Amino acid sequence: MKLTTNIHKGNQTIIMEFILLGFGDLSQLHSLLFLLFLVIYIEPVARNILIIALVVTDQHLHTPMYFFLGNLSCLETCYTSTILPRVLASLPTGDKSISVMGCITQCYFFASLAMTECLLLSVMSYDRYLAICKPLHYSALMSDRLCLQLVLGMWIGGFLSLAIFAFMVSQLRFCGSNEVDHFFCDFRPIIKLSCTDTHMVEFSSFISTSIFTVPPFVLTVASYVCIISSILRIPSTTGRQKTFSTCSSHLIVVTIFYGTIVIVSLLSDSDALRDLNKVFSVFYRVRTPLVNPFIYSLRNQEAREALRKAVVRFFSFTRIQIF
Numbered sequence: 122m123k124l125t126t127n128i129h130k131g132n133q134t135i136i137m138e139f140i141l142l143g144f145g146d147l148s149q150l151h152s153l154l155f156l157l158f159l160v161i162y163i164e165p166v167a168r169n170i171l172i173i174a175l176v177v178t179d180q181h182l183h184t185p186m187y188f189f190l191g192n193l194s195c196l197e198t199c200y201t202s203t204i205l206p207r208v209l210a211s212l213p214t215g216d217k218s219i220s221v222m223g224c225i226t227q228c229y230f231f232a233s234l235a236m237t238e239c240l241l242l243s244v245m246s247y248d249r250y251l252a253i254c255k256p257l258h259y260s261a262l263m264s265d266r267l268c269l270q271l272v273l274g275m276w277i278g279g280f281l282s283l284a285i286f287a288f289m290v291s292q293l294r295f296c297g298s299n300e301v302d303h304f305f306c307d308f309r310p311i312i313k314l315s316c317t318d319t320h321m322v323e324f325s326s327f328i329s330t331s332i333f334t335v336p337p338f339v340l341t342v343a344s345y346v347c348i349i350s351s352i353l354r355i356p357s358t359t360g361r362q363k364t365f366s367t368c369s370s371h372l373i374v375v376t377i378f379y380g381t382i383v384i385v386s387l388l389s390d391s392d393a394l395r396d397l398n399k400v401f402s403v404f405y406r407v408r409t410p411l412v413n414p415f416i417y418s419l420r421n422q423e424a425r426e427a428l429r430k431a432v433v434r435f436f437s438f439t440r441i442q443i444f
Contacts, residue, residue: 136295136314139224141217143208143304155212162205169194179430185263186252189245192272193374196238203231204305221295224306229287232308236333237279242375243337244271246344249368254351282333286325293317341375 176182176191207227211217219227251259290308296316303310308326312319348368355361 136221136297136299138218138220138299139295139306139311139314140300141211141219141304141306142300142302143211143217151212151215155209158205158208158212162201162209165201166198169198173198185248185268186245188268189241189248189272192275193238193241193245196234196241200231200234200238203227203234208304219306222291224301224311225287225291227306228290228308228311229283231305232283232287233280236282236330237275238378239334239337240275240279241272242371242378243340243344244275245371246341246375249371250344250347252367253348253364278333282329286322286329289322289325293319293322338379345372345375 172194173191176187176194204227207219248263251262255262286308290312293312293315294317295311295314298314301307301310301314312322315322345368352361352364355364
């Protein structure tokens with residue numbers, strides 16, 4: 122067992138490392154958990170990389186919707202890579218320690234990616250709103266330049282949203298217990314371990330998350346209110362179904378994303394439901410990136426057709442090389 126490095130200052134011991142308790146003392150299940158998390162990590166990364174490759178190489182997918190989908194796949198590849206490699210590294214060795222700065226860094230990147238996804242989902246909902254409610258002006262309104270500006274603003278805004286908050290957390294002093302009752306670093310349990318005043322830090326967190334989550338959520342809801350209203354005005358059932366199919370995948374992803382956020386937020390303050398919170402945290406932070414490409418690849422005819430063509434080209438190229 123690796124010893125935690127501490128610095129003694131006066132009557133207090135300043136913590137330099139945290140211990141991530143994970144799912145408790147399940148040493149007999151470490152091999153099984155390692156294989157489970159390895160599959161959970163590799164599968165979404167492979168699926169998302171496949172979607173990115175299809176969007177880049179297939180000319181038929183060079184549209185705003187698939188441009189945003191490619192960014193979503195890139196985002197969620199980064200998502201899982203901020204958490205699971207550290208979990209996978211700790212399971213075989215049993216080393217649950219992580220430096221304070223390493224823990225804060227993990228928190229910052231994960232939380233920034235979450236903010237970025239909120240912005241991206243709102244941009245994607247706005248894109249679907251224009252495509253369904255203003256189809257005649259869609260090409261002019263959703264130009265390539267605007268798409269690029271929206272994506273750049275989304276990535277920059279997501280990572281700047283928590284920069285000040287992360288800096289304030291890095292200035293906190295930690296003493297007493299160094300055990301984090303989670304399988305990865307999260308800001309809320311870390312702040313609870315601080316032995317300094319955290320009111321300004323918590324206020325900064327509230328302001329940042331409010332600014333970068335509430336407006337995107339409101340925009341997403343408003344877009345779908347207009348979309349559903351427009352769909353209901355279509356006279357034919359076939360027309361309504363065809364139109365709804367163009368945004369149903371995104372609507373499912375939005376529902377899963379915000380639904381799990383709400384559940385995790387409600388459970389995070391309950392000590393009695395701490396273990397249940399960890400289970401939903403796994404679903405929110407790990408399983409969601411696995412579900413999203415699965416939803417899009419199954420429900421979009423264009424994506425399935427692009428994948429079929431890519432497979433045909435691959436086998437044709439392989440056959441030529443062999444013969």
